Amino acid sequence: MFSAEQSCWFVRKVICWRAVASIAWAVLLLPPITAVFVILSRFSLLHPIQTVSECLTFLTSASVIFSFILLCGVIIMVGFLNLEYYTVIPTIACSKIALLGQLLHPRHFVNSLAHCIMGIIVAWCCAITIGGRYEAVAYPCTPGDGADSSHQMCLNEYHFILLLAGAFVGLSHSMLGVIYNMNYVPFHTVQQYKYLRFKGSLPMLVKCSATQALYSVRNYIVLYFFLGYIPKAWICKTLNLHLNSSVHPLDSIAGLLDLNLLYQLWVSAGFLLLTWHVTLLLFRIFVTEVYSFAVQSSFTEDAHQCLPKVLTGKQSMILKFLALQDLALLSQHSPLRRVEVFSLSQPGGHPHNWNAISKECLSLLSDLTQRLIAYHDTVATNGRAKSLSTGSERKTSSETSVTSGTDDLMSPRPTFLMKTPASVFARSIVGSPLTAPFTPDLDSPFASPALRRLTAPPDPFSPWSGTVQSPHIMRRVPKLWSTSTDSQVNGSPPASPASVPSPKQEQSKPSLLAQFLQNRKEQVKHFLAKRVLIMYLFNKLPEASSQALFADSQAHIWALEGLSYLVQASFSEDQFGVVQTALPSILSCMLVLQEAVDRHFKLPHASSKPVRSASSLGDSTHKTLRFALRATLKTAIYRITTTFGNHLNAIQMSAEHRKRLQQFLENKE
């Protein structure tokens, strides 16, 4: 398939090489980090110079070299897991149970297991490096004369506690990775060279590794104090070791209050986390580096690698994101590439480049608009109007959406964009990964059926798959739906029979059986809702659904920036007037989105700011994407209105839009 081949070239040629380069750098950074670790772990305050010289000789010994090779293997493995598990769209769990489901998902379970094992390996290397009482797993039980003792070996608990700590830290690292979306690769608004970016975030990295190590060690100590005897007994049994009764056991208060032990545990955990975080940071920096796509190519075999093709294609998300990032940057910074965007095709004189780019951006934006409207309507009716049968409702909405899908751009003047329902279908299939973050919601039995319908991943074979919009949205859209007060929503077609003249309505009467089942379900729900634990697990986290709604908004932000900068530049650079034809649709698309976003922010929790987490590598930019989108949207509209000024009055648009635009022209938004 063409698209498969296309995504293949990019992942094969670019992403893989970037990942390999990041892993190589992480491996290169391993020796200095290890050296620092050796010095920290063997440092003695009384003989500083002696320590350093000892460390230097120790660093060249065979055992260190062997453990170093092991560490390299671990780093390569971590890098590989990063490549395997990274995502550009964060997965946001909408309830506690969904989070639990994510943690126990087989895919993440494998990840956790791998991290656990790698944690043990790193801890073993640490034990070798620290030496002394931590070095060996077992020792002869009776010290002194080893000849007569019947080769009884005892478990070295210091070694054991270190290995177990490695496993625990590895596990907690991967768990926290799921909770804080550490596999999410954020894109930065400030472009910097890779080296400078790495240098800039290194202090933060060290700090957060150290604090996370501190917390992990604290948790581990508590856990070991209570449950340490289980793994201890197990390992003794499997390895046929004995416990030395003369030595104080470590899972007691006195045993755990050993300062040297705590320090070594902390330094080892810090070392482990630092190497992994460095690998992750390098991976993020390399993957999000700007990739410059050609706007048009003179050779047909390279045509699929050009920006318009890459933008519109259905391929891996990373490719789409990088293409949008490149679009936003080129529209802002490079006049020469903008000329190519505005150029006409040589035979025929069609602005294919601009058409493809603007169409894709507009479809992204209107996709978001529809998602917002659908969400808003679902929330607005939550608890008031219950849908009676999801299936029947599905039918009606699909019928209407297909029939009215021709005019989904909400522009009173039909443009060249998306004239056929077919294009609507194609677009939503492209967009289907974008709605993926909703899936966690499905786990919640308290989600209303309408919401579930909304959040279900669009199935290309269902008749419904075209859009996520309900019939009345289509009806209301030209009115900008702010004036309409009848807030009957998609849940209940029978509630307002007059408003939706749906041809299929008579057939969609629910059967008695369905009604009975529905009632049962309500009763079960009602029963469960009284149980505290269940409520705790299933209750929706505040603002999580809002975050999930905007999870992929980085793409929309770039689309807005790209479009607005291109339109701004077209004022002076567009020789053939190719942008002018699309200006009404761009403006109306932005204004409709603006209205939808404004309305969304009036919902509870939507405008509450998330707490800034200071020291965590899990990037929290995805939590604030909706604010960034709102700001970018406003700026984009202002960019167009300040550039064109009163010329915009010559554009045909609906009265509502004109009123709205006038507000922007008067700087009153």
Add this chain to the structure above:
Amino acid sequence: MCSLALFPAPLPAGQTTLCESNNELLSGGGSTEDRLKQESSPLSLYFPRESLKLHCRTESSSKAAFLDHSETLWMRSAAAWRDGGLTGLLDEITNSNTEVPKWLSVSSGFTLALIRWFSSFHGSLFPHLTMSSEDMLAEFSQVLNWSDCVVRAFAWHPHADKFALALLDDSIKIYNPKSATTPTLKHRLQKSVAAVQWKPLCASALAVACQNCLLVWHVDPCSLSTRPSSGCAQVLSQPGHSPVTSIAWSPSGSLLVSASPMDTAMMVWDVAAESCVPLQRVGGGGVTFLSWSPDGSHVLASTPSALFRVWETRMWTCERWPCVKGRCQSGCWSPDGSRLLFTVQGEMVIYALTFTDSPAGVPTCTTKGPQAAAVVADLSETTFNTPDGDIMVGGEIQSLAWDPTGERLAVLLKGDSQAADRPAVIAMFKTRTTPVFELLPCGFVQGEAGAEARLIQFHPNFQHGALLTVCWSSGRITHVPFYFLSTSVPHFGLGGSPSLPRPQERPADFNQSLFTELAS
């Protein structure tokens, strides 16, 4: 070397500059009708010092008003830790040597001495680090004599006809001639405002540089509320990044940079996400003043030592510019972002740097800058013979402002605060950027008797030329229009002619230029 000697003589005392028309600065006598005419403009404001409710004493000094009362050592230590950090704690332990064991008080005293010695060593490298934050703000602010100034910061909105000003009592007022309400912004954290700036391409967002943080107010222009709640303000703070002395929005409205003399890193904020990227380079010991070029391609960042940087904003790399004498005091960009004028503390000249864009065909990220800065104007002391006697004008430069059309340059000269007869004055230049860069003398802008200019700013989109807003030491804010036809803006028909038609011939010596690139 050209000098201020080419300027027309300053006006006699009592005369105020009203406007420029037909290449001539018109002045009005101290007569009341002139003043009334100027004050009839709705945007001319007057804030008498007495009208402001000032904090009579700072919070720390309120300690003296309470009776001393003995607390346990633990309580005092906790309070000292909260108020003064580590040094406060050590100080407390050292002072209460009767209650603590001797070894503890001695060792804490020793540690304290060590810390003080080290910080004094650090302070000798960067003397500004020893200043209090108020002094630091006053030292590095663009406003002359900031700590005593009634209007401490001023900002025109880049698109709409409104402005915000920060007053001595830490409140911010927003004036809009089209609206009856003047919102007053107050916030718990809004102390010692050093700068305010409106976000471009946005009607509502106003960034405020405060003593401990940055505030971004969102003031709905349609709202009728006169006291927006502090919930309308976003607080952006970063440990170690205070006091903030300068802020600059990117002209595209997407990023905000902030600078603090205490922090070697310059912060680039993504305001919506409330996240920041520190940009740090070795040397300088802080960042004092920021100025973003109007085309968005460069940022000037000056440091407290004799060094400034010019950042290129695409990949955020920088060029280092060491100065000979002192730190870069002020700077401004030409409207096309290709030329930077700056002044250096301790020197009485204006330097220019020219940045040529990279050739359009080569997609390089770094633009090759010039090799050295050129002196374009000399503003050393000059004596004018006037009927009232000799008047000395000139000296060090406090701040520069270039109007958005690139035709007028306002220079605020510090004057001498000791000598009574040498107040701060504003020297106006006419500038021309094409085909060669030229500075021509225009004249001095003077206010009413006894008032010194403290702060200057140009209106960002004045239709008939340029409009200079001046905040005076008396608390008065006036606007001085300069009527001219801009060469860069096309004029259709005759409608754009200057509005004060007083045809008068200028003397022939008009074309004396202070500096031309051809001559140098």
